Amino acid sequence: MTDEQLKQLKDQLTEQKNSLEDRVEHTEEFDTTELSNYDNHPADNATDLFDQERGMALNQFKEDELNDTNAALEAIGNGTYGKCAVCGTEIPFERLEALPTALTCIDHAQQDTDMTSRPPEEDVLQSSTGQPVEKEDSRLRDYTDTFQDVEDFGSSDSPQDQPGEDKDMKDFYEERDRE
Secondary structure (H helix, E strand, O other): OOHHHHHHHHHHHHHHHHHHHHHHHOOOOOOOOOOOOOOOOHHHHHHHHHHHHHHHHHHHHHHHHHHHHHHHHHHHHHOOOOEOOOOOOEOOHHHHHHOOOOOOOHHHOOOOOOOOOOOOHHHHHHHHOOOOOOOOOOOOOOOOOHHHHHHHHOOOOOHHHOOOOOOOHHHHHHHHHHO
16 A cells, blocks of 8 residues: 555544544434323323434444544554454555455454344234244234234225226115115
């Protein structure tokens, strides 16, 4: 890596650090919108909780990104920037240009995505759509024919909503009055 490329990356990291520090400093507080939780609709409480958790997650993401940026700037100061922290090989400039906070080569980058642990809600959601459920639960119902069950029971359709019937509503009321 040339001195010009190193200066370009250092400037980019410094700019990123300043931006992140401003964003971390000016975080929004996610307070509840209600004075009391008594007699509140549960959805209002859920919305407030979601907003708080989203805000906390965004703040954590910004802080992690700031820590990565500071580590990259420290590596520049130490003279170790551009070399893999694991094996010591030269990190290609293209990788550093795309991800200036990278401290490892692509072979040693964290690439393990956890695809095995899933949210517990998926068990319930999949079972309600008739999708196969991994673990057997006798409390879960097969919802494949739910629509047909409702239709067999009846609906709130009025006579004009019935398919194949071309009767005018006037005719319907006249027949009803005759009976």
